[in-house]
Amino acid sequence: MPVRSRHHRPLAERPPPPSQVLIGRTLQHGKIRAVEVGLGESGEIVAVGRSISGGRRHDLGEAVLLPAAVDLHVHFRSPDARVEGENWSSGTIQAALGGVGTVGEMPNANPAVSTASRLVERAERGRGRLAVDMVLFGALVRARDVAALGRVAGALKLYLAPTTGIDDPVDQDEAGELLRSAASTGLAVTVHAEDPAHFRPLGNATNPVEWDSARPLEAEEAAVERLLRNVPPSLRLHIAHVTSARVSERLRAAGHSFEVSPHHLLLHGRPSDGARFKVNPPLRSETERARLWEELTLGRVPCVASDHAPHDPEEKEGPFSLAPAGVPGVGTLLPLLLARARRGELSLSVLVQAACERPSLWFGVPGGRLLPGHRGGVIAVDFRRIERFHASRFPSSCGWSPFEGSEMIFPVEHWRGGERIVEGGEYTGRPTGSIVRPEYARN
Ligand SMILES: [Zn+2]
Structure with a gap:
């Protein structure tokens, strides 16, 4: 790791x-x-x-x-206005309540935070509103913006597939150039790794099981394999929201960091559920979920992260295909897993390493250990x-x-x-x- x-x-x-x-x-x-x-x-x-x-x-x-946790992956959206039910104040208060002392704010705002000036402007608007510390991600969109972005961002994010807020992901050729530019910034780079070439028509899905068929595990595996072939050796690569034990094993063997989210660890796709359980990548089968949970309990998952996406309930009530993907979770990340630790299903030291120590080291921010x-x-x-x-x-x-x-x-x-x-x-x-x-x- x-x-x-x-x-x-x-x-x-x-x-x-x-x-x-x-x-x-x-x-x-x-x-x-x-x-x-x-x-x-x-x-x-x-x-x-x-x-x-x-x-x-x-x-x-x-x-x-215990040390306060570090959540590598949240979407608090707007620094100061109520957008999609959340802002930096309400988001960081939830983090504080859930024992999270530092959050990594993702850059898929509208417009995407892909330039230094946009990132600085957001940081200014958020000043004086944060209950806990925040690392701001910059979005890797144009190679010519990356050097300047790297001087102000705390980490970088690359989207290889469309997801909520990202309609136009970069293609594989662009991705190679962006990752080379990102490597020279020295910052940690999180990749949303799904390969859209393996997607089936997304508009037909009406429940989480069909969503899993439309954005199957093969899409995740293909994106990870291609990344591993092309990753510049000096890049600090981290894969977001890994959903399967196979991908976890592959990344561990290759020596790369990654995170797993509580919804993929604790929930599986059920045909009776609606769009509230629509997430990207999708909830997988109960078999995949159980294997992923086992990976965590064996200490094989470097980091847990919430991928907190606080969509309003009304947005999640509409037709499945049109609903935004994502679930809230920054405040429940640690409390859910602490309850599992109490029941003896997860060792507390494994949890502290995955929720506090390694994410803190990964971001290069203080904390994560009581020393x-x-x-x-x-x-x-x-x-x-x-x-x-x-x-x-x-x-x-x-x-x-x-x-x-x-x-x-x-x-x-x-x-x-x-x-x-x-x-x-x-x-x-x-x-x-x-x-x-x-x-x-x-x-
Ligand atoms: Zn996310």
Whole structure:
């Protein structure tokens, strides 16, 4: 698994004294132990140990302290206006509630964020509205724009297939040139890998099973195979929303990063479902889903990411073929999987690696581990507080979830930058999040 960025700040000989100490339990070497975590003035972790002196003490009792998660893939759409039920404020508040401290905002806005000036303009409009940190993706559309885009974006995205907001994906020849330009920026590049040459007429599908037949797994496999043949050696390649164990094995063998989304891990296509369960790539069969879940439990999936797409319910009510693809999920990514961990279906250390540590390394942003020198957030999870999820829990006007009624465990507290932004499971923060870029891109 590619890990090319070191992102913790080397501590001085004597670490600064903590200004706050969180007291709880944590996962160390695969076991749950009592722990104290000392946070410095600006929220950085200055000490982790059995007993830490100094600072204000916060006793979290039985709660388990974990690093805040990093969600590599969200669509919060508009920095400041209500578009498709979501904006950067409501999106990042959901992230905070779900224990996510950094999100990767995708560039398929209208118009696509394919130039440096568009990206900077969006960043400006979003200033002062973020509850957590955000990495802004730039879209790879024209090779001549890539160098400038790479100087302001935090990561890059390439679409090889049409999807919601992307009517005109790049063809294979253009893709090669774009990936070569992208490699020279040094940024991580996420690819939506489906090959439209393997699609059947999409307009005929009326339910998720027919959608799976129209955009079959072969389309994903073909796109990945072609990418692997043509990828420039220095490219930091990451494949979005992988839906099958075969593709997972192939990418792992080739040494590339990828992500899997909770809907592909936990849901399968059912003929009785409507457009609320329309996603790209489609939900697969129960057999494929079960194999993919097994890949995750065996620690073979480098990253989980939500692909949060908060379409209004009305947009999802119309004819299946016309409905936008995607489901909301940034706030439920970690709570869903924490509930599975509690049931013993998923190891907590595998989950922390896939949701926190590796995504953080991949983006080159601080956090993902509870170690002195790290600067990401800390969440406290009380595994006794299981709840049946209802989408009304969130401030989003999206108001629905494919996981309505599922068991989840939300963090009771979320600390970022030395402030408590979630308390008693409720958002209590201020919009102090920033647009962040990989540390390796700054020099
Ligand atoms: Zn997406």
